Structures are given as C-alpha cells and as structure tokens.
Amino acid sequence: MATRRTFRGGIHPDDHKDATCALPIQEMPPPARVVLPLRQHLGAPAKALVQVGERVAQGQVVGESGGFVSAPVHASIAGEVTAIAKYRHPGGFMAESVVIEARDAAPAPAEGQEPMPWPPHPFTLPGANPDYESMAPDLLRSLIRDAGVVGMGGAAFPTFVKLSPPRGKRVELLVINGAECEPFLTCDHRTMLEETDKVVHGVRILMRALDVARAIVGIEDNKPDAIDVMTRAFAQVPGVSVVACQVKYPQGGEKQLIKALTGREVPPPPGLPLDVGVVVQNVGTAARVADAVMSGLPFIERTITLSGPRMAQPANVRVRLGTMLGDVVAFCGGLTGDPERVIMGGPMMGVTLSDMEVPIVKGTSGFLFFDAQSAADLEAGPCLRCGRCVDICPLRLRPAEIARFVEAGDLDGAQALHVRECMECGSCSYVCPSNRWLVQLFRIAKAKLNERKA
Ligand code: SF4
Ligand code: SF4
Structure with missing residues (x-):
C-alpha cells in the first residue's frame, strides 16, 4: 500500500470527526410518512408514475426516469400516496414530490374481489443475481439504472450515466472515493467498516460494468481502521489497490483525488475525469450498486451523519429516503436547544437550511447543527487583501x-x-x-x- 498521496493547495481544517467516527450505524425504523422529491439527482427530474389514493409497495417505482441523465424514484415505504405536490427540498428550492403515508390495512376490496395482501411484498428488480461475474455489462448497467443509484458523495450524478462513456472516450481506471474529507461527516467511514463486503462486491461490479482491469480505493489517513479493513478485504481482488491519502481538504474532490492517486490533471471545465481515462465512484455508491445487482434492491435508504454542537447525541443512522429531518433528529435523541444554523452536508460545501421541514434525499450525507457561538464565528467582514x-x-x-x-x-x-x-x-x-x-x-x-x- 502506497501512502500519503496528495494534491497542490488545499487546507487543514479540524476534522471534528471524533464525535461520530466510532459510532456504529443505527437503523431507524421506517417512518409513518415520507416525502419523496422527484428531483434527487443531477439531470432531468423523474416523472410521477402514481396517483393520489394509489397503494404502493416498498420499492415500487413512483417516479420514472425523466431522460438519459436522470434516475427513477422508488417508494421507500409501503402505503398510500396522499399527495403529489411541491414541497421544500433540502437543496433550497421547491420540488414536485410524492408523499406516501403508511397504512395498517389494505383498502376494503370491491365486491367479489379478494382482499389485497397487506403490506404488499417489497418490490425487487428482475434479473438481479449474486453471480454478477456471469452477467453481461449491459445488464449490470441497466440494473444500476433501474435501481435509481446515484453518486452518494453529494453531487447525486446518476451512476448509470458515468458507466456509459460516450464513443471515443476510453476508461481504463476506476477510482473509489473513500476520502470523506468534509469535517464532521463519517457515514462513508462507517460504510467501509460495516458494509465492507458490499463495497468490495460493488467495486468488482463497477469494474465489470466499465470493463476496466484496475481500481484504486483512496482513503484519507485519518481513518486507519478503514484503510486496514479495506486493504485486507481487497487483498485477493486482482487489480485493486488501497491507497492512503494525506488528510487535506478537499482531498475528496474528484480532480484532487485523481491527481493524488495518479498524478493526472483533469482539464478545466468542461473537462471531466473521463478525459484522463478515469471514472470516480463513492464507497457508499459501490455498496448500493451491490444491493441493486446482487439482491435487486432499489435505492430507498442511505446512511447519514448527524453532528455539531447542538446535536444531543451525534449519530450515524440509516434512514429511508423521504424521512423528514425532524423525525430523524428526534429518533437520535433531539437537540440541546434551538440551532443557530443548520447545514445539510459538511461545513465546507454544505447548504444552510432555513428550517428542518425537509426530507432526506439520495445526495444527503449528513446534517450539522450549530449553536450561537459557532455561528457568530462566521460573521463576515471586508477583504483585507491578505492573499x-x-x-x-x-x-x-x-x-x-x-x-x-x-x-x-x-x-x-x-x-x-x-x-x-x-x-x-x-x-x-x-x-x-x-x-x-x-x-x-x-x-x-x-x-x-x-x-x-x-
Ligand atoms: S471555492 Fe472555488 S475559488 Fe474557493 S478555493 Fe474552492 S475552487 Fe477555489
Ligand atoms: S484576500 Fe480578502 S478574500 Fe482573500 S482571504 Fe484575504 S481577506 Fe479573505
């Protein structure tokens, strides 16, 4: 294993990860209500496929893909569609969303009809198979597309699209992003420790879908346990190496990680990693790819980190997509007082929220709750021209x-x-x-x- 690769520039903020990095992922039970925005990814929003009053099974498609660069949205709980309307999105805009409320029993059957079994059997994707080495790359890509898998590092770019490079672009290296350089966030760290096998299978599936023989897993060296676990897990996988990177922000940026791991420089926009023969995927995305291909599971839940000075009991928690932030906070023990500032994502690239009436979406990696002191430290002044x-x-x-x-x-x-x-x-x-x-x-x-x- 090579060590301490990095890139030019960058900063060294306090990583604030101690509060949650050793905490196992908790499982939040399915909530009674979910709000599922049809835009949870980059690209065209999904189009609603259901109607108000309709009963849906867990995993059923409620929004079909809106184009090539898009992703379907699935019911994260079984229940009744009670609204299709615009709701606040954690990205700061209003988004058309499908609301599902859990129901204890099926609707009364029409005369002469059998009662509907309730809850209906969860939906899984046809064609899924644990023996992915026998599956054609096209089938792998279509399962990943139909499961609605998107990048979980924040950008939420549809994974299937990244696995379908345009003609003339040759990919020869897969980079797996386990850097998790944003302060406070530890969901990727815990995923590497607790879903190790899924990450390994996901990486192998992604390599097969891309037809590449090499992959590098990059992890910042403030996660020695994850580096150790991943190194041992990939020891018998041909073509995959695990590389420790220096702790430096933004080490997890695609361009910075590629530079650190390969020395290659991605050209300025519209240049892409593809231009230097690389595709980058996040470790959490790899685990969801394994779920989709091996078990036929649509993307309906994810792990997030809740932290910051106002969080009574910081946590890593697996939640159904569409769960309201307030419900997750309550499940994890609540806040110690009104937060002065709530940020979705990390403190560096995150988005400040105006309230907690927002759902968890596919690109949500965590929420941070700051008190008045931490927020006051962020008051802005004039430029001092210090350079x-x-x-x-x-x-x-x-x-x-x-x-x-x-x-x-x-x-x-x-x-x-x-x-x-x-x-x-x-x-x-x-x-x-x-x-x-x-x-x-x-x-x-x-x-x-x-x-x-x-
Ligand atoms: S936010 Fe933009 S301008 Fe500022 S350091 Fe990052 S890349 Fe440079
Ligand atoms: S040059 Fe101005 S904007 Fe840049 S760091 Fe200094 S004070 Fe801030």
Whole structure:
C-alpha cells in the first residue's frame, strides 16, 4: 500500500470527526410518512408514475426516469400516496414530490374481489443475481439504472450515466472515493467498516460494468481502521489497490483525488475525469450498486451523519429516503436547544437550511447543527487583501478578485477570471480572516451566468 498521496493547495481544517467516527450505524425504523422529491439527482427530474389514493409497495417505482441523465424514484415505504405536490427540498428550492403515508390495512376490496395482501411484498428488480461475474455489462448497467443509484458523495450524478462513456472516450481506471474529507461527516467511514463486503462486491461490479482491469480505493489517513479493513478485504481482488491519502481538504474532490492517486490533471471545465481515462465512484455508491445487482434492491435508504454542537447525541443512522429531518433528529435523541444554523452536508460545501421541514434525499450525507457561538464565528467582514485565498485554491483561481467583480455586478469580469471553474469547495472562505462568504458569491455568479446563457 502506497501512502500519503496528495494534491497542490488545499487546507487543514479540524476534522471534528471524533464525535461520530466510532459510532456504529443505527437503523431507524421506517417512518409513518415520507416525502419523496422527484428531483434527487443531477439531470432531468423523474416523472410521477402514481396517483393520489394509489397503494404502493416498498420499492415500487413512483417516479420514472425523466431522460438519459436522470434516475427513477422508488417508494421507500409501503402505503398510500396522499399527495403529489411541491414541497421544500433540502437543496433550497421547491420540488414536485410524492408523499406516501403508511397504512395498517389494505383498502376494503370491491365486491367479489379478494382482499389485497397487506403490506404488499417489497418490490425487487428482475434479473438481479449474486453471480454478477456471469452477467453481461449491459445488464449490470441497466440494473444500476433501474435501481435509481446515484453518486452518494453529494453531487447525486446518476451512476448509470458515468458507466456509459460516450464513443471515443476510453476508461481504463476506476477510482473509489473513500476520502470523506468534509469535517464532521463519517457515514462513508462507517460504510467501509460495516458494509465492507458490499463495497468490495460493488467495486468488482463497477469494474465489470466499465470493463476496466484496475481500481484504486483512496482513503484519507485519518481513518486507519478503514484503510486496514479495506486493504485486507481487497487483498485477493486482482487489480485493486488501497491507497492512503494525506488528510487535506478537499482531498475528496474528484480532480484532487485523481491527481493524488495518479498524478493526472483533469482539464478545466468542461473537462471531466473521463478525459484522463478515469471514472470516480463513492464507497457508499459501490455498496448500493451491490444491493441493486446482487439482491435487486432499489435505492430507498442511505446512511447519514448527524453532528455539531447542538446535536444531543451525534449519530450515524440509516434512514429511508423521504424521512423528514425532524423525525430523524428526534429518533437520535433531539437537540440541546434551538440551532443557530443548520447545514445539510459538511461545513465546507454544505447548504444552510432555513428550517428542518425537509426530507432526506439520495445526495444527503449528513446534517450539522450549530449553536450561537459557532455561528457568530462566521460573521463576515471586508477583504483585507491578505492573499490567503489565492494561495490555497486547489484550482489556482483568484477568489478575492472574483468576489470583487461579483459584488460590483460585473459578471463578465468574474467570468474572465474563470468563476465557472470554481468547484465550490469552500477552502477560500475557510482561510479568509474576514470570514468572507466567497463561495456564496461564486454560486450566485454561476447561477446568473447560467440564466444569461439560457
Ligand atoms: S475559488 Fe472555488 S475552487 Fe477555489 S478555493 Fe474557493 S471555492 Fe474552492
Ligand atoms: S482571504 Fe479573505 S481577506 Fe484575504 S484576500 Fe482573500 S478574500 Fe480578502
């Protein structure tokens, strides 16, 4: 095993993982109600396939894929569809969603008809088989697509699409992302320890689907137990190596991980890992791929981390998709007081929520609850022109200058300084002594540039 690979730039925030890294994943029982947004992935939203009043089985498709870059959405509990309407999405927008409420009994049968068995048998995907080595790559890809598997590292890009490179693009290496570089989050760490076999099978399935002979699993070396478990688990798998990476943010960014593990530089946008012959998948995604192909399980639950100073009992917990955040928090022991700030994801790239009335979605890796003190530490001031943000940007951008253009409303100036290339890693905001909200400015600029293009 090689050790301590890394990339240029980056920062060293306190990882705050001690609160949850040793806590086994708890299993939350299915809730009485779920809200399933039809947009839980990058690409076209799914299209509702059910109607209000319809009874659905667990795992049944409730939203069909809306295009090539899209993913289906499945019922995460059995019950009755009670609404199809717009609900708040944790990404900060309103999204068409299917609401399912659990029911104790089947509806009364029509005269002369047999009563419906209740709850109905959970739906599984036809064609699934533990003997995936005998399955054609096309079948593997279609099972992964039909299970609605998307990247679980945050971006939620449909996995099937990444496994279907365009003509002329040759993939020769699979990189498995076990870096989990965002502070506080430990769900990937626990997945490597507790779903080890599924990760191994998932990696082998992904290699077969991509027709590649080599894979590298990259893990930050603040997880020595995961590195040890994964190294032993892959010891007998030809072509797979486990590599420890230096603890540095954003080590888990696709480009940074590829650079650290292979020395290859992914070209600036629209350049992709494919351009250097690589596909990157997250360790949690690999486990869900194994579920889909070997057991026919649709993607209806995931592990998330709940942490931060306001969380009474920080936890790693497996929850059904669509479970409301408030229900998960209550299951885990509640909060010690009103949070001053709630963030979905990590503190570096996460999204601040206005309230807890949001469901868990496929790309949710965790929620953080901050008290007034931690939130006050984040008050912003003017730029001091210290240049720290420039020194650490892993993409060699000039964040302070871009921010000045955005604040002045000069989108062309921001574009000329490559604001579109910003990966929103948050490193510049982190090192800024004035706590400037640089990433937020860059997100706004990118959204406005996209609007202008549309
Ligand atoms: S400018 Fe973008 S890519 Fe560079 S450090 Fe800031 S957020 Fe990260
Ligand atoms: S780190 Fe902050 S204060 Fe320093 S130059 Fe960048 S934006 Fe200005």
